[in-house]
Amino acid sequence: MKITLLVVGKTEDKYLIEGIEKYLNRLKHYIGFNILVIPDVKNTKNLTEAQQKSKEAELILKQINNLDTVILMDEKGKKYTSVQFSDYLNKQMIGSVQQLTFVIGGPYGFDESVYKRANGSISLSDMTFSHQMVRLFFVEQLYRAFSILKGEPYHHQ
Numbered sequence: 001m002k003i004t005l006l007v008v009g010k011t012e013d014k015y016l017i018e019g020i021e022k023y024l025n026r027l028k029h030y031i032g033f034n035i036l037v038i039p040d041v042k043n044t045k046n047l048t049e050a051q052q053k054s055k056e057a058e059l060i061l062k063q064i065n066n067l068d069t070v071i072l073m074d075e076k077g078k079k080y081t082s083v084q085f086s087d088y089l090n091k092q093m094i095g096s097v098q099q100l101t102f103v104i105g106g107p108y109g110f111d112e113s114v115y116k117r118a119n120g121s122i123s124l125s126d127m128t129f130s131h132q133m134v135r136l137f138f139v140e141q142l143y144r145a146f147s148i149l150k151g152e153p154y155h156h157q
Contacts, residue, residue, distance in 0.1 A: 001093045001100060002032040003142070006063055007135055008056050008106040009040040016136050023139040030146035035135070036063060041106070049108045057111035060103060068101045070118045072110060073134055077121030082155060085122075086145035104134050 011017050020035070027033045041047070041055045064070055069092065080088060092100055102122075103114070107130075115121075124137055147154035 001097055002034075004033070004068075004099065004101045005035045005135070005138060006038065006060060006101055006103045007035060008038050008060070008104065008131070010037055011132055011135055013132060016132055019136045020139055023136075023143045026143050027139065027146065030143075030150070033142070035139075038063065050111075052106065053108050053111040054113075056106045057113045060105070060110075060114055061117060064101060064103075064117065065099060068099045069097045070120075071100065071102050072114065072118045072121040073102055073104045073124065073138060074110065074121040075123050075126075075128060077123040079123050079125075082141060082144050083148060083157070085141060086148040089142075089145050090149055102138065104131050104138070107131055 011020065024033070024035070038056070038059045041052055041059075044052050047055070089100075103110075103118070105114070124134060124141070129137065144155050
């Protein structure tokens with residue numbers, strides 16, 4: 001299985017970039033993983049929230065293959081503990097999922113067309129985080145999940 005994190009807009013804060021890179025380096029020992037960055041929509045001041053989500057949706061959907069299993073990172077999504085998330089990933093691997101694509105949208109979330117294409121959604125918390133910070137939290141949780149699956153001492157319970 002390969003995992004892709006599809007995100008809208010570049011990560012600009014140095015501390016986030018460093019944190020993400022730390023977990024990317026750790027993850028490569030477990031699984032094929034990459035982050036695919038879709039450029040921010042331009043001239044958003046002239047767009048409504050719905051128009052911006054629609055334009056982002058076009059860009060997101062162009063990057064998704066018909067066979068991809070697509071999971072949205074969404075505040076209304078299913079919540080998992082870290083152990084449950086590792087079990088979820090294990091089931092995806094056992095179920096012969098070839099490409100698992102997680103998507104972090106822009107600041108307003110997702111257009112309805114993206115929800116319709118998705119196979120599910122996950123929430124990291126009841127709290128709202130910036131879409132930039134969610135990237136770091138997600139890659140850390142992905143690393144944690146694989147360390148749990150391998151029985152390594154990173155996760156304490």
